[in-house]
Amino acid sequence: MEAGSVYDGEGVAERARTATLDIFATDESASVQATMFKMGQRVIAENAGVEAVTYALPNKHYIPVEMKYIGVDNTTPANADVFAPVAAPSGLISATISRQ
Template sequence: TTMYIMADRILNEFPSVDDVYYALPNIHYFPFDLSPFGLKNLKADAEVYMPIADPSGYITATVSRPSKGKF
């Protein structure tokens, strides 16, 4: 939804733009187990997260203006 809202705003503000394309890395973060330190940080208590090393692909979106046709 956020990518669509951003693209829609660009298309509304700049008539010369016909298409907006995004390719964003899909990065995951997992709760870090702090139980060895006597702290709860899993499930509902999670506040500290660890990113994985590489993105898990990309999230893409293309939003275009309606075609005006040739008539």
């Protein structure tokens, strides 16, 4: 049985999980969509039997906390370090990455 073939379900699942966690945890991407694309590309590259990969992630926002009252500029994007999460997701971002 060839690794990544349609008959290698457990191997495919493990490689997909590893690729997803590795890239999601370390990617310096500016967007969730770009990160999902990289994750899907790697899953497809490592598994010949995988034709398409679909991800769906919540669109969560984190708002910079206003801190000028203590003399800290935390609202300029380059300076923002402290963020408050919004309680509910604003939607669901999904992507399907497939072979050509």
